[in-house]
Amino acid sequence: MEAITIHKGTTIPLMNNNIDTDQIIPKQFLKNILKTGYGKHLFHDWRFLDDGRPNPNFILNQPERQGATILISGENFGCGSSREHAAWALKDWGFKIVIAGSYSDIFFMNCTKNGVLPIILPLEARQKMAAISPEEKITVDLPQQTVECKSEKYHFDIDSTWKKKFINGTDDIDVTLDYSDKISEFENSMPSFS
Amino acid sequence: MGKTLFDKLWEKHVITGAPGEPQLIYIDLHLVHEVTSPQAFEGLRVNHRHVRRTERTFATMDHNVPTKDIFNIKDAISLKQIETLKKNCNEFGIRLAEVGSEDQGIVHVIGPQLGLTQPGQTVVCGDSHTATHGAFGSIAFGIGTSEVEHVLATQTIWQLKPKTMGIHLRGKLQEGVSAKDIIMALIATYGVDFGTGYALEFYGDTVDSLSMENRMSICNMAIEGGAKMGMMKPDQTTFEYVKGRKYAPKKMEEAIDYWKQFYTDSPADYDKVLEFDVSDLAPYVSWGTNPSMSVPISGKLPDIADMNFQRAYDYMDLKPHMAASAIPIQWIFIGSCTNGRLADLQEAARVLKGHHLAKNVTAWIVPGSRTVKNDAEKLGLDKIFKDAGCEWRDPGCSACLAMNPDKIPAGIHCASTTNRNFEGRQGKDARTHLASPAMVAAAGIHGHFVDIRQKEVI
Numbered sequence: 302m303e304a305i306t307i308h309k310g311t312t313i314p315l316m317n318n319n320i321d322t323d324q325i326i327p328k329q330f331l332k333n334i335l336k337t338g339y340g341k342h343l344f345h346d347w348r349f350l351d352d353g354r355p356n357p358n359f360i361l362n363q364p365e366r367q368g369a370t371i372l373i374s375g376e377n378f379g380c381g382s383s384r385e386h387a388a389w390a391l392k393d394w395g396f397k398i399v400i401a402g403s404y405s406d407i408f409f410m411n412c413t414k415n416g417v418l419p420i421i422l423p424l425e426a427r428q429k430m431a432a433i434s435p436e437e438k439i440t441v442d443l444p445q446q447t448v449e450c451k452s453e454k455y456h457f458d459i460d461s462t463w464k465k466k467f468i469n470g471t472d473d474i475d476v477t478l479d480y481s482d483k484i485s486e487f488e489n490s491m492p493s494f495s
Numbered sequence: 496m497g498k499t500l501f502d503k504l505w506e507k508h509v510i511t512g513a514p515g516e517p518q519l520i521y522i523d524l525h526l527v528h529e530v531t532s533p534q535a536f537e538g539l540r541v542n543h544r545h546v547r548r549t550e551r552t553f554a555t556m557d558h559n560v561p562t563k564d565i566f567n568i569k570d571a572i573s574l575k576q577i578e579t580l581k582k583n584c585n586e587f588g589i590r591l592a593e594v595g596s597e598d599q600g601i602v603h604v605i606g607p608q609l610g611l612t613q614p615g616q617t618v619v620c621g622d623s624h625t626a627t628h629g630a631f632g633s634i635a636f637g638i639g640t641s642e643v644e645h646v647l648a649t650q651t652i653w654q655l656k657p658k659t660m661g662i663h664l665r666g667k668l669q670e671g672v673s674a675k676d677i678i679m680a681l682i683a684t685y686g687v688d689f690g691t692g693y694a695l696e697f698y699g700d701t702v703d704s705l706s707m708e709n710r711m712s713i714c715n716m717a718i719e720g721g722a723k724m725g726m727m728k729p730d731q732t733t734f735e736y737v738k739g740r741k742y743a744p745k746k747m748e749e750a751i752d753y754w755k756q757f758y759t760d761s762p763a764d765y766d767k768v769l770e771f772d773v774s775d776l777a778p779y780v781s782w783g784t785n786p787s788m789s790v791p792i793s794g795k796l797p798d799i800a801d802m803n804f805q806r807a808y809d810y811m812d813l814k815p816h817m818a819a820s821a822i823p824i825q826w827i828f829i830g831s832c833t834n835g836r837l838a839d840l841q842e843a844a845r846v847l848k849g850h851h852l853a854k855n856v857t858a859w860i861v862p863g864s865r866t867v868k869n870d871a872e873k874l875g876l877d878k879i880f881k882d883a884g885c886e887w888r889d890p891g892c893s894a895c896l897a898m899n900p901d902k903i904p905a906g907i908h909c910a911s912t913t914n915r916n917f918e919g920r921q922g923k924d925a926r927t928h929l930a931s932p933a934m935v936a937a938a939g940i941h942g943h944f945v946d947i948r949q950k951e952v953i
Contacts, residue, residue, distance in 0.1 A: 385639035494744035
């Protein structure tokens with residue numbers, strides 16, 4: 302997993318609440334057996350018109366927003382389906398950070414596996430970030446747990462284990478396999494009714 | 496201080512890790528399907544890893560399969576995903592209920608049906624409706640593909656222990672009101688994220704009197720209230736349901752003795768309690784684009800509270816203050832992991848028997864598994880549905896998420912026994928209205944929603 306420490310980037314605001322993973326990546330794109338290539342389908346139904354042309358009114362299509370790496374959104378971002386394709390699509394499009402009011406538990410976990418940092422900040426802070434110009438950058442400092450926008454600094458909370466994981470880009474399975482003996486011990490102590 | 500059902504289950508499964516930090520949890524049952532697993536198996540292959548406990552893993556094909564003719568998958572990409580699962584199960588030695596098998600069906604229908612799901616377990620699956628299995632008194636939750644890979648390789652998962660919320664359901668449901676209405680009413684009252692960060696436990700005299708099928712419908716939709724886990728304590732109803740099933744414990748009495756330790760000592764042990772009296776509950780229908788946008792059938796659609804409501808009204812092409820019963824219906828869908836079990840089909844058939852669909856209404860009835868289909872046919876339900884003008888289909892997820900050929904056309908209002916009414920969920924620009932099997936069936940007869948508590952409507 303790609304590590305994140307200090308990141309500076311431009312933003313895209315999508316301030317609706319309850320943006321579900323069906324919107325982030327519609328089901329017709331879940332048939333693939335790879336982890337990559339989902340960025341071109343990110344927010345597909347909002348991003349493209351019925352005839353397949355990009356919807357010029359949708360913010361992701363605006364030329365001045367290209368290259369943005371930070372998504373600003375509402376409450377309960379990533380609710381609904383557990384599809385990790387949502388995190389893959391955000392990452393593949395170029396997003397490294399999401400700043401929302403809250404997240405669904407499953408989407409949050411999926412972000413922690415893919416180096417997409419989910420930050421929680423109050424509405425007031427997010428509204429200020431949503432109002433900045435497309436070329437203006439904000440700075441996320443994960444070690445310090447701060448987001449800096451227009452010389453204002455906002456502190457955010459994150460569990461220390463997930464924080465370490467983002468900073469080091471650790472692979473979970475390698476870590477867990479170090480506990481193999483403990484897992485075997487646990488299995489040997491389990492009740493069996495077969 | 497006592498413990499909750501959840502605390503007791505959690506403690507039994509912690510391998511390592513301190514409270515307050517992510518802890519390593521053992522997984523008793525891992526259910527796998529074709530859509531969220533290919534990248535996980537590929538990860539194992541690349542890293543030369545194997546599946547740690549093949550006997551605790553079970554796979555089926557459900558999301559992608561067509562249900563008009565399940566044996567004829569025309570979409571080449573879908574077919575590849577199906578074939579990939581078969582290849583992966585062969586290579587890694589995992590049991591697979593493939594298309595055509597007696598055991599094939601929606602993953603959350605077949606787990607309980609086969610007796611794989613049991614009280615006291617931890618159950619995961621790469622699907623958010625895994626909470627369904629919590630109805631048996633287990634910790635069951637949906638996971639992403641990276642976690643699927645982790646569980647395949649280690650039979651464990653890192654999780655932060657959630658808080659607990661007790662939902663006390665009291666009173667007797669009126670005739671015509673169902674378990675589906677309880678969970679829809681809860682979400683309409685408390686919102687789509689009231690359960691985020693919590694494990695929900697439903698308890699009380701209402702729960703005690705419900706069948707396992709009805710209990711599963713409630714736990715299934717915990718995720719629509721933001722909670723990835725919803726559960727109920729195991730009791731005699733649970734034990735009777737598990738007994739005699741294909742993969743039920745051989746030493747059943749010993750197992751039951753063990754399962755009896757899993758209950759909440761006192762409501763005071765929950766971090767939070769919600770009280771909910773169901774005695775006066777009306778059937779619910781959804782009008783908008785998330786499951787909290789629902790109203791009692793006797794009610795009217797709400798004001799436009801904010802931009803989210805405006806967006807929902809625009810998408811659904813409905814107006815504030817119209818009567819819920821005036822919502823026009825051109826399509827009905829009965830099935831899914833929420834309401835695709837035999838009891839749900841029986842309920843729909845009870846309403847449809849001797850009636851015909853309204854003109855211009857299309858109806859798809861999709862059994863939750865091959866076994867449900869066979870059992871329904873033994874009871875003659877298929878004939879009731881066909882006589883009413885419905886299509887009787889093969890088992891699968893079908894138009895609940897429409898990633899197979901089963902899509903509701905754009906602009907159509909579909910009364911659906913499923914769990915999500917998101918934009919485009921059942922097909923691009925399709926308009927989903929969630930409701931119970933009986934309410935959906937009655938809407939099919941009338942071409943709009945009706946209050947099935949009123950005898951004259953059926």
